[in-house]
Amino acid sequence: MDFLWKETLAESFEAFLNTGDDPREAKHVYLNDDGEEIEDETFKWMADRILGGVSTKKPTLEHFDERITFLNSIKNDIAGMKTVIDIGWLRVHATPLIKELQNTVTQWIDRYTSFLMDNTVAEINNIQNFIEEVSTGIKVIPDAAESKKEKELLMKVMEHVRDVKMIRDRTFNEIEPMKQTIMLLKKHQLKMDEDFLVKLENSKTALVDVSEKALGPVKEQILPLQNQEAGNIKQRLSKFNVQV
Secondary structure (H helix, E strand, O other), rough: HHHHHOHHHHHHHHHHOOOOOOOOOOOEEEOOOOOOOEEEOHHHHHHHHHHHHHOOOOOOOOHHHHHHHHHHHHHHHHOOOOOOOEEEOEEEEOOHHHHHHHHHHHHHHHHHHHHHHHHHHHHHHHHHHHHHHHHHHHOOOOOOOOHHHHHHHHHHHHHHHHHHHHHHHHHHHHHHHHHHHHHHHHHOOOOOOOOOHHHHHHHHHHHHHHHHHHHHHHHHHHHHHHHHHHHHHHHHHHHHHHOO
């Protein structure tokens, strides 16, 4: 228990976080048909869009659980201390000290739980913002790719389809860890303003829907326009080569 006054919360928590790994620093590769390692860009793509404002260097959820459980046990021990202690002829009223210790350990617990909560909320919000951005961006598809405005609109739609393709699977992989985090926080009786399990499930459903739309009918609808624009570029290159 002496760590409560021998260590600073900021330094202790930072040291705790540094015991974990950071997926941003990890090597993400896959093997091609020849068995060669190829850089997998999907994690970085997902991290740029979904993990913005999220601290990724951290220990496992199990380590958080162990630490929070330990701190709660300290809090219970403090609550069970005698408020009046007789030391020989001297009677000590320990209530002020006990309250101070309880406030201190509560601050430690809050640092661990709020870190997990803030991370999870930020990631859910990022997913929802991405879904909204893509949903809006693929609503209008040009009928042709002749004018500058039509070409710019086509490029925007193509970018949204590309983004969905690049980050979809990685983002789905983030859902279960977030769910486990919320369940852990519920286990430790953290009060929440919203039902984040429901919010997370709704986000997952919306991501499925927008992904299926973007990679299905929208992709099929813009394919002829992409081919047309590719043909136009080839013609311009051909004319340029003749002139040269």
